[in-house]
Amino acid sequence: MTEIGPWISPGPEPDPMRRRGNDPGRPGPGSRGGDGFRGGPNRPGGRGGVGAVTIILLAALISIAAVLFFIRSRPAIWPPQNWIFAVCDVGQGDALALAVGPGEAVVVDTGPDPAKADHCLTLLGVRKVPLLILTHFHADHVDGVPGVLKGRVVTEIETTDDPDPPRGVSEVTAWADAAHVATSMAAAGEHRQFGPVSWDVLWPDPSVSPPIPPEPGGKSRRRGRRQARASPKGRGEEGSGPNNSSVVLQVTVATRDGPVRLLLTGDIEPPSQAAILAAHPDLAADVLKVPHHGSAHQDPDLFAAVHPRVAVISVGKGNTYGHPAPRTIALASGAEARVFRTDEDGQVVVFGTAGRLQVAMRR
């Protein structure tokens, strides 16, 4: 049987074993009071005599164990050994890393701030980036590119095929040209591998027209992706068109006792989510990067199909978009995932092996 945990938080808060989710005996989504060791069905209470003393002693020992975990996870040993996947703390945006070798990672998106992207990769010890994938050209995914390029060997930048918004495209092109980095476009069907990490590109797929949700009182209809891209823009750089053209990766990481699967989803919204699910019914993954910063607009069927053990929401504290939506947190938890969010947990790193998958957090 596989095991998840412990959740290790080496940050300044003395809350090293906080868990979240719908696990029996543990606090629900958003709870701040959980403790994976002290909570649960063995919580002391209402017992007397020797039993109570024993339980108190046990609780004290367990507290020491938790503190040891806390100390072992100090930033001096960051990242944890055998780290697999990191979600950087870059504010409102996405910046992800997949470990492909010593000091080497495939980076997916860069967040909005070069300094934060650089800081995250520096903490992870990443000096080489054989491939930087940009899921789409919104600022919260590409403006950190100079931070990834800073002092690192970056071999290739791969992007979506949707050149929108144009400002993002021209900036990325200029940065890549200046750094003499080759560029390419991702397309469904592509399979790549670096070290223990391999993946299939599931999206964008030019051959698929994403279904558009039925309008109130109307029938469901379909239209081409180009038309979907032309949907009205939201606030700032939150237009649905580019979001729905995000590069989506189904990743497999070989570990000592089996594969760990991840689904990285960019900012896809329900039309693309449904189209991907229709084309790829087997989306099961251990780890889900929740689409679009935990926006309220999600297809519940996608979460049910992925059925992750760990769901990570990359989101900025106090953002003006209302991300993450409580119902999306509930949706992820309802799929029996433990939910982590960068605005509260900081940098989130998945490490270990398939049989003992663990999550560490660093604020």
Ligand SMILES: [Zn+2]
């Ligand atoms: Zn975004």
